Amino acid sequence: MTQDTTTFGDSTLRGYLDQLAAKVPAPGGGAVAALHAAQGAALVAMVARYTTRAKDADNRPVIDRIIAAADIARERSLALADADAAA
Template sequence: MSQDTASSTDTTTFGASAIGRYLDDLAAKIPAPGGGAVAALHAAQAAALVAMVARYTTRAKDADNRPAIDRIIAAADAARARSLALADADAAAFTAVGAAYKLPKDTDAERDARGAAITAALLEAARVPAAVVAEADEILSLAADLLPIGNPNVVTDIGAAADAARAAATSSRLNIAINVTSLGEGEGVEFAPVLTRIDELTARADAVYTDVMAVVLR
């Protein structure tokens, strides 16, 4: 953000805030949060940046674009909320996978039940990052829509949003892959379109970033 649009903040530092506590947990030797939560929070931050730029684009001179701006704000706020919920869902899914692997396997019936539980848990653990990819996709589309009409004083934040959406998608690819490779043959086929979508999404994110740089440097 440029200096002329920066606002004052309270005296609480990032390190002393909930962010600091989250990073302490992320760095700790505990199962969650992990990379899945990080991916979801990348998406949430991307959505927040898009919403912020849109809110700075509500000047009198932006009146003609107000319907589009209002749509972008509403959509970005909703995507941020969903992405935050997915960070929690990822932790729950990871915990469920660990619990499934700890089920007893002394009898045939127990082994069958354990195998079914593992498969169900792994599928859910892959579906959460797949949902993060969907959020990143929508947020990136909002960023692209906002770029031509957004307040030029905060245009770099659109580039930052595109970068964060890209990170959300590529980090999610890792989490999808690790769970799918543990599934039986054919059980992870539903994720093939998502993985293809990530390649297309990263190309779009790079294009938005490049377009923002062109605006900055002209």
């Protein structure tokens, strides 16, 4: 994310926003887009986790796949943000 080895996943929100506002080339649009994708995936995972009640048991296999895919997408998006900033 910055000249040091901090990743987006390890940074604070304030630190990220400070870097984004700074007169530096990265992070930029690609990293911001990837972080939005990570937030979207996190929200999908949250909603799916709320659908793990007993009354939703019939749908549990699908819900578990959604949770797993959303968690993977969140981590992949963070990695893409780091890759974009490094480029």
